[in-house]
Every structure is written in C-alpha cells, then in structure tokens.
C-alpha cells in the first residue's frame with residue numbers, strides 16, 4: 001500500500017472507488033463545503049470532483065501535497081487551470097465516458113420541446129385533457145444547428161440524422177471534413193443562427209464562449225426557433241434568452257445547465273415554454289460507471305508518473 005490519500009468530493013461510482021482503494025486511502029466526502037475543503041485538502045495527494053466542487057486558487061494554495069485533480073466527466077471550467085499550472089498540479093478528466101448519455105438527453109430534450117411532453121404530462125396529472133391545444137411539430141425535415149462538433153455534437157448529429165433532420169454545424173476549431181464525414185454541413189456562425197429550426201450547444205464554457213448566445217445572436221435567429229443547452233450555463237445570456245422567449249423569437253428552450261447552479265425558481269426556470277433538468281446530462285448508471293473507472297485509472301497513472309491519456313494540463 002502506498003501512502004497516497006485520495007479525496008472524492010462529488011461522489012464516484014463504486015468500481016472507480018474500488019480501483020483507487022487498491023493503491024491508497026480513499027475518503028469520500030460527498031457534499032463537502034468550500035470551507036471544509038480548504039481545511040482538509042492539505043492532507044491529500046489527489047482530489048476527484050464532478051461539477052459541484054469549485055477547485056479555486058485557494059484550494060491549490062492549501063493543497064500542499066496535491067499532485068493531481070481529476071474531473072470525473074468532461075468540463076473543467078470549475079477547476080482553476082492557471083492555479084493548477086502555477087502549483088505544478090496535473091489536471092485530468094474522463095472525456096469519453098459520458099458522450100452517448102449526453103447525446104441521448106439532448107435528443108430527449110428536443111423531442112420534449114417540439115411535442116411539449118412535460119406540459120402534456122403535468123396537465124394530465126392535474127386532470128386536464130389538452131388534446132386540442134397540444135399540436136406539436138416534427139423534427140423530421142427540420143434543420144438542426146449544432147454548435148461545437150466534438151464528441152457530443154457529432155454523436156447528436158448521428159442520432160438526429162436518424163430522425164431525418166438536416167444537420168448544419170459551426171465549430172471554430174474543427175476541419176470542415178470532420179463535419180461532412182458525419183453527414184453535416186459546415187456553416188459560419190451567422191449562417192447557423194439564420195438557418196436553424198433547432199439549435200443545440202455542445203462546446204465548452206471559456207472566455208470566448210461566455211454569452212455567445214446574446215441579444216444579437218437571438219435577433220439573427222429564425223422566428224420560432226428552439227434552443228437546447230446541455231453544454232454549460234453561461235454560454236447563453238439568460239436575460240437575452242428570457243427576452244427572446246417573451247417576444248416569441250424563441251418558441252421553446254430546454255436547459256440542463258445554468259449560469260448559477262442550482263438556479264432557484266427564476267423567471268427563466270418557471271417560464272411555461274422552458275423545460276429544465278438539473279444538470280443531469282451525464283447522469284446515467286452506464287456513463288457514471290465508465291467515468292468512475294476512467295478517472296480512477298487516470299489518477300493512478302498520474303500518481304505513479306505513468307503516461308496519461310486525458311491530461312488537461
């Protein structure tokens with residue numbers, strides 16, 4: 001047994017924990033507060049988080065033994081990468097584990113939006129039979145605009161093609177062939193906004209993508225467009241989205257992610273044409289089992305100084 005101590009702060013699948021237990025002492029402090037984390041992190045060699053825990057410069061400062069931070073999942077916007085670099089701490093993630101799960105939720109949200117499934121269900125539970133009012137739209141033949149054509153965006157494209165949708169995509173960094181090979185048409189940002197019937201976001205939150213969907217972007221969209229965000233809150237300017245819903249520019253929005261999480265019952269969350277889920281994009285048994293195993297093996301590789309598959313820094 002090595003002397004490594006590994007702290008888990010947002011839960012981890014049992015298999016991942018078992019793998020980690022073979023090489024060190026694993027402490028599960030699911031739900032630990034920011035203050036508690038600062039007090040306790042000094043004892044640990046490795047920290048594993050999901051999206052709840054904010055790994056701030058102060059955590060790196062207090063983490064005097066810290067060698068690696070693992071994100072069981074994809075987005076590392078909750079980890080201060082500059083501070084990690086400054087303290088010589090590696091950051092790793094498990095980027096392949098949850099792709100299918102997020103793509104499936106995205107398709108579910110698209111269908112829920114165009115057929116108003118949540119409204120139909122809650123009306124039934126309230127004893128109302130809204131058969132005449134609930135006339136939806138088909139996805140078939142509609143144009144799906146995918147913003148960010150990486151792992152999840154391209155998995156969404158594959159599934160949406162099966163629904164008979166035309167796929168257009170904007171990705172600032174991907175070669176056009178990466179999009180055409182998956183049956184999509186590469187377009188500019190402006191074209192994507194102007195041509196899409198449904199827009200879905202699959203890109204990271206960065207300084208560049210923050211508020212990418214602002215009032216100007218909404219103004220360029222088709223009237224009656226649908227929006228799905230299962231990427232990150234903050235990419236969409238929530239005030240601009242609310243205004244676009246009120247004006248009728250946006251027919252409906254499905255949001256799995258929010259600028260502040262949990263957001264509380266805001267005007268956006270309670271809007272009748274908004275469907276919300278509590279950041280469950282990656283939350284299936286299968287995806288979490290894969291993410292737990294992948295991050296555990298990557299953390300061990302980092303602690304042992306072995307080659308890494310998913311080194312962020």
Ligand SMILES: NC(=O)C1=CN([C@@H]2O[C@H](COP(=O)(O)OP(=O)(O)OC[C@H]3O[C@@H](n4cnc5c(N)ncnc54)[C@H](O)[C@@H]3O)[C@@H](O)[C@H]2O)C=CC1
Pocket residue numbers: 073074075095098099102147148149150151152153170171172173174202203204205208209230231232256257279280281282283
């Ligand atoms: N709702 C949830 O629970 C989950 C959300 N996510 C989010 O989904 C995002 C995408 O995940 P993956 O597809 O695995 O990542 P990826 O890295 O495979 O794909 C992201 C794509 O976005 C593109 N991109 C980056 N900046 C851009 C910009 N300014 N304009 C246009 N395109 C840009 C990249 O070139 C890349 O192709 C993650 O960053 C994460 O924030 C990921 C997992 C679960």
Ligand SMILES: O=C(O)CCC(=O)C(=O)O
Pocket residue numbers: 050051052072073074075076098279281282
């Ligand atoms: O792990 C989570 O809770 C969220 C997943 C996610 O957003 C990600 O992996 O980027």
